[in-house]
Amino acid sequence: MKRKIAFISEHASPLALLGGTDSGGQNVYVAELAIQLAKMGYEVDIFTRRDQPKDKQVNEFAPGVRVVLITAGPPTVVAKEELLPYMPTFRKEMERFIVDNNLNYELIHANFFMSGVVAMELKEKLDVPFVITFHALGHIRSLHQGEMDRFPAERTDLERLIVKNADKIIAECPQDESDLIKFYQAAPEKIVTIPCGFNPEHFYPIPKKECRSMLNLPHNERVVLQLGRMVRRKGIDNVIEAFAKVKLNQPAKLVIVGGESSDVENDLELNRLRELAHNLGILDQVHFVGRKNRDELKYYYGAADVFLTTPWYEPFGITPLESMACGTPVIGSRVGGIKHTVVEGVTGYLVDPKNPEELAEKLNELLPDQDRLFKMGKNSIEHVRRHFTWQQVAEQMDACYKAIHDRKMDVQNAELNMIGSAFEEAAYTFQKTAAELSSLISIAGSTMAKALKAGHKILVCGNGGSAAESQHFVAELVGRFEIPHRKGLPAISLNSDTAIITAWANDFGYDDIFARQVQAFGSEGDILLCMSTSGNSDNIIKAMQMARKKGMFCINMLGKTGGKSLNYGHLNLVVPSDSTQRIQELHLHLVHLLCTIIENRLFNALYTSKTTAKERTLAVKGQDVLLGADYALNGKRLGSYGS
Numbered sequence: 001m002k003r004k005i006a007f008i009s010e011h012a013s014p015l016a017l018l019g020g021t022d023s024g025g026q027n028v029y030v031a032e033l034a035i036q037l038a039k040m041g042y043e044v045d046i047f048t049r050r051d052q053p054k055d056k057q058v059n060e061f062a063p064g065v066r067v068v069l070i071t072a073g074p075p076t077v078v079a080k081e082e083l084l085p086y087m088p089t090f091r092k093e094m095e096r097f098i099v100d101n102n103l104n105y106e107l108i109h110a111n112f113f114m115s116g117v118v119a120m121e122l123k124e125k126l127d128v129p130f131v132i133t134f135h136a137l138g139h140i141r142s143l144h145q146g147e148m149d150r151f152p153a154e155r156t157d158l159e160r161l162i163v164k165n166a167d168k169i170i171a172e173c174p175q176d177e178s179d180l181i182k183f184y185q186a187a188p189e190k191i192v193t194i195p196c197g198f199n200p201e202h203f204y205p206i207p208k209k210e211c212r213s214m215l216n217l218p219h220n221e222r223v224v225l226q227l228g229r230m231v232r233r234k235g236i237d238n239v240i241e242a243f244a245k246v247k248l249n250q251p252a253k254l255v256i257v258g259g260e261s262s263d264v265e266n267d268l269e270l271n272r273l274r275e276l277a278h279n280l281g282i283l284d285q286v287h288f289v290g291r292k293n294r295d296e297l298k299y300y301y302g303a304a305d306v307f308l309t310t311p312w313y314e315p316f317g318i319t320p321l322e323s324m325a326c327g328t329p330v331i332g333s334r335v336g337g338i339k340h341t342v343v344e345g346v347t348g349y350l351v352d353p354k355n356p357e358e359l360a361e362k363l364n365e366l367l368p369d370q371d372r373l374f375k376m377g378k379n380s381i382e383h384v385r386r387h388f389t390w391q392q393v394a395e396q397m398d399a400c401y402k403a404i405h406d407r408k409m410d411v412q413n414a415e416l417n418m419i420g421s422a423f424e425e426a427a428y429t430f431q432k433t434a435a436e437l438s439s440l441i442s443i444a445g446s447t448m449a450k451a452l453k454a455g456h457k458i459l460v461c462g463n464g465g466s467a468a469e470s471q472h473f474v475a476e477l478v479g480r481f482e483i484p485h486r487k488g489l490p491a492i493s494l495n496s497d498t499a500i501i502t503a504w505a506n507d508f509g510y511d512d513i514f515a516r517q518v519q520a521f522g523s524e525g526d527i528l529l530c531m532s533t534s535g536n537s538d539n540i541i542k543a544m545q546m547a548r549k550k551g552m553f554c555i556n557m558l559g560k561t562g563g564k565s566l567n568y569g570h571l572n573l574v575v576p577s578d579s580t581q582r583i584q585e586l587h588l589h590l591v592h593l594l595c596t597i598i599e600n601r602l603f604n605a606l607y608t609s610k611t612t613a614k615e616r617t618l619a620v621k622g623q624d625v626l627l628g629a630d631y632a633l634n635g636k637r638l639g640s641y642g643s
């Protein structure tokens with residue numbers, strides 16, 4: 001059977017990739033991971049917020065992968081910083097979709113903190129475990145962005161809650177792992193470090209000449225590439241400032257791919273950067289080419305001699321991988337995932353962010369050195385193919401999911417074991433009790449029958465589970481057990497009158513609640529039946545002391561050592577077990593055996609020493625038939641075994 005899982009990616013939809021525009025890393029992550037998992041035999045539903053009114057709800061995205069649009073908030077693009085208030089609706093609608101379609105997910109993989117909130121609530125409601133990839137952590141973001149961070153203030157607290165409730169947390173790199181432990185107190189055993197990946201069918205080496213011809217870039221110049229979302233934290237200004245400091249013997253260009261839209265003229269951040277280049281006097285060397293379709297990116301990577309990425313911080317950073325996959329070495333910030341994916345001196349260099357001097361120095365060193373560029377390019381391809389394809393990522397994710405599944409199965413297996421041994425223990429206790437107590441049970445039953453015949457009554461009491469048994473026994477006697485249409489027998493459960501019990505417990509003390517009633521209802525010759533698993537409950541002891549004072553006969557149902565009660569019972573049925581549950585189960589059986597004896601002795605001797613249980617049952621049924629009134633007019637049996 002296929003293993004069904006759900007992804008939640010509230011703001012980053014894989015459908016956005018189909019339009020060709022270069023969306024953020026999370027869109028790629030969700031799409032590529034789902035596709036690879038589907039290839040491995042999973043069925044993946046990706047739940048994302050509807051941001052187009054006309055799209056249908058369920059979209060076949062790839063074989064085994066569906067994208068399900070959830071309407072939560074306006075069906076238009078909303079900045080992710082403003083999406084949190086729509087998450088309760090998202091959760092409700094997603095839950096409705098799951099229930100209506102009878103979907104049984106093995107687990108939910110949430111992406112980003114808001115999806116984590118949804119997954120956490122669904123875990124509670126539907127009992128589905130969840131895995132979280134945060135993609136970025138609010139605390140780290142606000143450390144770097146300060147005032148510029150527009151996410152709601154509760155983000156970090158919500159992330160902490162998600163960390164606490166998640167079954168596994170995916171860290172994207174060792175830095176992410178240590179941040180989760182240090183700032184979020186994540187339990188290290190819950191964290192699995194699995195990097196992001198690249199798709200070797202989309203990103204592969206293409207001859208530089210070909211790429212440059214395609215993009216109209218000069219063949220005889222050095223080309224340096226900056227590519228990615230155009231936001232402050234990506235440090236694009238650092239790249240421009242560094243480029244202005246580069247001194248080479250040959251001409252060079254800086255190509256900048258990215259922008260908030262394909263409208264290069266009216267993009268605010270882009271204009272700020274353009275002005276910077278202008279002020280530094282290098283505008284003619286810097287090509288702002290705007291946003292590009294994903295399938296064009298490989299030509300930009302391939303055309304460049306070096307790829308630069310110097311963000312202030314970076315949870316992972318997929319672009320360095322893509323560049324290396326295309327055979328272009330990377331100079332990147334010594335932060336987050338980049339310091340893990342770029343191998344210093346082998347596939348590129350690491351520099352401090354916000355340090356244009358250091359970056360310029362590295363460019364001055366590397367750009368003129370064709371041999372080193374070639375070698376690093378070759379190393380880059382080998383390195384990323386060995387460690388970072390989406391297929392490898394999916395294999396690691398599969399192992400993580402399996403660990404959760406196995407743990408669930410462990411719990412289920414442990415339960416099955418527990419059930420098996422509880423039955424074994426019960427069977428053993430039944431047999432042992434039969435061997436040790438049969439004669440005493442018979443004496444207890446006949447004593448009760450005798451007392452009832454003589455016009456006396458039975459008072460019964462116990463605490464907790466035994467209180468229920470006390471009422472159970474009385475119900476069988478006052479009502480009927482197996483003999484239909486017999487008269488009711490006088491028995492009172494001292495557990496039944498709430499007004500008496502609460503008044504006496506409240507005004508005088510709990511220990512006297514039964515004794516008071518024994519004093520009020522009991523008479524000489526009556527029987528007091530006490531049930532206690534420990535034999536040490538004070539109210540039981542006091543009840544027997546009072547009963548003895550009144551000349552009553554005390555019968556105990558006990559267990560374990562029998563406790564203090566042993567000293568007060570005229571007849572003690574001590575179940576040979578130390579387990580409270582088994583003792584209670586046997587007490588119930590004793591209740592039924594006593595009822596059988598009492599009924600048979602008082603109303604009809606249905607069996608002899610040779611009668612088997614089966615014969616007795618038939619005999620009772622026969623009597624039932626003989627008493628034709630036991631059949632209602634409509635022919636339905638009134639029942640003679642209910643108890």
Ligand SMILES: O=C(CO)[C@@H](O)[C@H](O)[C@H](O)[C@H](O)COP(=O)(O)O
Pocket residue numbers: 463464465466531532533534535536537580581584
């Ligand atoms: O049913 C159970 C345990 O299985 C409990 O309600 C249990 O009866 C209560 O703890 C009683 O208070 C125990 O009292 P006792 O059997 O020791 O006299």
Ligand SMILES: [Zn+2]
Pocket residue numbers: 465581584
């Ligand atoms: Zn119980």
